[in-house]
Amino acid sequence: MKTAKCRRWLIAIFAFLLLVAGGPGSLAPIAHAEEAIQLSVIAGIGGEYKENGIVPVQVSVTNGGADIEGELLVATGDRGNNEFSVGYYQSVSIAKGATKQVTITVPGSELSSNTYVALMKNGKIIAQTPVGGKRYNYDTLMVGVLAQSQDTANFLGVLPKNAVSYDVRVLPMKPEQIPTSGAQLQMINMLVLNNFALDTLNEQQIQAIRDWTKSGGLLVMAGGAQYKKTAGALADLSPVEVTGVTTVSSLSSLVADKNKPIELTAPFTISNGTLTKGKVLYAEGGVPLFAVQNAGEGKVLYAAYDLAEEPVASWAGNSRFWADTLIKAFGSSLDSSRMSNFDRLWPLQEAADRIPALKIPEVSWFALFFGVYALIAGPVLYFILRVKRKQSYMWVIVPGLAIVTGIGIFSFGAMQRGSGVMVHQTGFVQLTNDGQAKANAVTAFFVPSSGDYKVTIKGQGLSQPILESRRSDQIPKIWASIQADQSEIQFRDVEFWSMRKVASERTIPDAGTIESNLSYANGALTGTVTNKTNFTLKEVKVASSAQTQEFPELLPGASVEVNLPFQPSAQMRNNQKQRLATQLLPQRLQQTPREQSREEIMLDMVEYWQRRGVQSEVMIAGWTDQPIVEATVQNEKVKSDSISLITSALEVKPSKDGHVYYPVGTFDVTMSGSSVPVEDEGEGYRLPAGDITFDINLYRDEKKLSITNLYLYTWSDDNTPFSKEVYNWKTKAYEPFEKVFTNNVMTGDKAGSFLSADGIIRLKFAHQFGDHRHIGVPNVSVEGKVSNP
Known part of the structure; x- marks a missing residue:
């Protein structure tokens, strides 16, 4: 009887322990919280996004319980087995009964099918839901459309494949989906404005479109009779100054297929204006119908009619015509695979590992330490203990001496590394012809002790941690916040004597230019090159085809005289571009065999962009120790070092005789x-x-x-x-x-x-x-x- 009673008690206790440790009752607090907190998520634009650039993740939080403060976290970088690398977050405070919408910006490359959004409090998940959405490859041409009609520009989604080889996705947008930072529009390759009231956007959104265009975006401005309200504050970007409205009785210049002409049964309304810059692509009766011009690194296409107006909108040849027009207007800029991808920054990543101050102690020092140890542990101790007849003490003194020597070597290494954080930045800057620059940087920091570290990268643009082969739990140990004017990245539980890295992409609006006054004549490229930037350049090389000329330095405001032989028929071959990158290496590093230097590794960036056809054959390259991205480590003593490669295409002008x-x-x-x-x-x-x-x-x-x-x-x-x-x-x-x-x-x-x-x-x-x-x-x-x- 007692045995049966004990058995029942044991079963009851065991069942209770199961309930507490892992049974359904243990989930009650989370289930209750999830009932109180409701999360809904939309990634990108209407649930569609691209795997490169910055993707807005819009989270709606409804609080059915008590007031709560915490963090909304988008857990990314899934490595399987419910392990995530990076969490992009924003702090939130939600009152009881309230609903709040929060937009968290996340690199598209880090989003996957397992990415989730969680509301966290005190390090614990209160509620979570998957992100979902549809992801497109990096080489998809994403077209955003701001227009009165949602169907405007649908013809761009069916461009003939024999003219445009990549996929095109047209995304109707709402005003609230336009961000306040140009960098946050990177997911979009082309933006179409048509019969849209631009003044429904605020000043920050309009500036974001302007900045995005100048940094490489493709902007289409149209609207016909409504063009002026569409262009609004961006009218100065247009190649055509619109003065009014007119009509035409035919559109004979818009020909894509002679078997599918446009037939007008009534006068067709267009905006009337004159070309102020750029090039007219099509005109009717002297009135520009289409014109294009450069705007920084981007391009702007003007269309004189409303893209949604009939009969052009349903014209059978519309898609073919636009394929031809986009190629003619935007050319290779349509190739969205040219857009930046942090995977292509491996030369900067590898060079960032080579912190100059972080060197292995000289072999001579190790030899001295071990020599002294061997001398003392061997003949010296033996002689002393033999004289005193204490040879048995060797069993204690020699291990103790080994420990002291080990501590000494460790202390010497620690002394060389110092007590603060070592920050090392490698950068690659491509100057443009309008005073701006595209800048990529990798900032590495080496920590002397374990703990949590917070890195702030200032300025607009994209910054994200470089993921190493470290494993994490469901809650990531790297937390990042991409804001309009800076990015903050927290590295948690960092091991002592270890390194972490952050990759950054920026547009420098006031970088300046390298002004060239060069021309080809009498078998040589001659003239002057002037540094009109704030960068102090060292070990500068000017390259024309396979020929280079080196200058020790080029200070801000200074000029150098260029004289390089050339042969027009000896243009750069595809298999010579790697040789050009090698020739840009400073002369002092070409003379003797050595370990591969930071400079040699970083020049692979030039080789890559040369292969992509981005860099000109006539160019200048120089080095600076000025950091191109401002990076700080919060509450830490920092020792900083940096090296950046500055490049620019050089314009070749006609000689005096043309x-x-x-x-x-x-x-x-x-x-x-x-x-x-x-x-x-x-x-x-x-x-x-x-x-x-x-x-x-x-x-x-x-x-x-x-x-x-x-x-x-x-x-x-x-x-x-x-x-x-x-x-x-x-x-x-x-x-x-x-x-x-x-x-x-x-x-x-x-x-x-x-x-x-x-x-x-x-x-x-x-x-x-x-x-x-x-x-x-x-x-x-x-x-x-x-x-x-």
């Missing part, structure tokens, strides 16, 4: 069509048996260019032999390449037939092999004379 040579990289070369699906590989395309068409846009600076010689270099990374043809704009037919080019040179007397009225040379390449083959984007340079129109 003679000019435009090197490779000057003109935009874009794919304009193909007979088969193609795979974009950045510097070229891979395609099955079929053909691909390239357009070379020779238009430049509103000046008339009379061609003397056009030099062309074609290539394939798998050495595929392919046929080549050139389009004759007079006969409207292709002709064999060898008939137009002799030894890859087209002389000026043939330009009249093979150069279109708006400065386009069209090439068709084809192969007939059974597998996919590579065809590279051709390199082109031009020699000739320029004159004002």
Whole structure:
């Protein structure tokens, strides 16, 4: 009887322990909290986002319980097994019965199907829900649309694949979805404004559109009779100054397919204006219909009509026409794969590991320590203890001496590292022609002791921690907050004597320019280069093709004289670009064998951008120890060091007699069509048996260019032999390449037939092999004379 009673008691106790430790009752507090707190999440724009750039995650929190203060956390970087790397957060305070909306900005590369949003209090999850949404690849062209009609610009989503090889996604936007920082618009490649009241946006949102455009965004401004309200405060970005409204009876210049013309049954309303800058693409009766101009690193396309107005909106040739127009207007800027990706910053990451102050002690010091130890632990101790007949003490003294020696070596290393945090920043800056600069940086910091550390990266832009092979729990140990003017990153439970790194991308609005007054004449590139930036440049090199000239330094405001030999036919080949990056290495580092230096590693950034066709063949590169991103470690004594590579394309001007040579990289070369699906590989395309068409846009600076010689270099990374043809704009037919080019040179007397009225040379390449083959984007340079129109 007693045994049965004891058994019942044991079962009851065991059941109670299960209930407390892991049974359903243990979930009661969280379940109750989740009932009190309701979370809903929308990622990106309407639940769609891109895997690069900054993605807004909008969280709506409804509090059905007591007042609560805590943090909203987006847990990202899922590595499987419910382990997350980074949490992007924002502090919140929600009253009882209230609903609050919070937008947390998160790098798109870190979002995945397992990403979740949680409301946390005192380090514990109160409620959580998955982020969800639809993710698009980095090479998707994302088009945001601000318009009166939600269906405006839907035709952009069905652009013909033989003209635009990448996917296009059109996203209607609401005013509240426009952020207050240009960096937070990075997810969008193109923004269409059409029949939209711009003044419904606040000043910060309008400035964000302006900043986004100047840093590389593609802006389309349209609206017809409503154009002025659409352009609003951004009217100065337009290539056309609109003075009023007019009508046209035909749109004969808008031709995409001769079998699908636009038929107007009534006068068609358009905005009326004059070109102030840039280039007119299409006109009707002298009135610009489409025009484009550069705005910093971005481009602005003007359209004179309302994109939603019939009969153009439902015109059967609309998508084909816009594919041609976008290629003509934006060229290679449409290639969204050129956009920044932190995975491409590995040279800066690797160089950041090499903190100059963090060096292994000299071998001689180790030899001295061990020599003294060996001397004392061996003959000295033996002699002393033998004299005193205490040899047995060796069993105690030698281990103790080993411990003291180890402590001494450890202390010496710690003394060399110091007691503060070592911060080392490596940067890569690309100066633009309008006083701005694109800057990438990796900031590494080495900590002397374990604990929590908070890093602040000041300025607008994207900053995110570089993930290492460290594992974490469901609640990440890295917390980050991307704000409009700075980013804060907390590293928790950092091990002593370890390193953490943060990658940053910024647009520097007041970087200045490298002004060049260079021209080609008599077999040389000559002239002056002036530093109009605030950077003190050292070990500067000016490069033209494979030739370089080095200068010890170039101070702000100072100039140097350039004299480099050149041959127009010796343009940069694709396989020579790595050699150019090597030649930019300072002379002192080329002379003797050595361990790979920070500078040599960082020059791989130039090689990458050269392969992408972003850098010009004529360029300048120099080094500075000025940090390009302001980084601080809160409440810590910091020892800082930095090195940055500053680069800029150099403009080549006509000589006094008008003679000019435009090197490779000057003109935009874009794919304009193909007979088969193609795979974009950045510097070229891979395609099955079929053909691909390239357009070379020779238009430049509103000046008339009379061609003397056009030099062309074609290539394939798998050495595929392919046929080549050139389009004759007079006969409207292709002709064999060898008939137009002799030894890859087209002389000026043939330009009249093979150069279109708006400065386009069209090439068709084809192969007939059974597998996919590579065809590279051709390199082109031009020699000739320029004159004002």
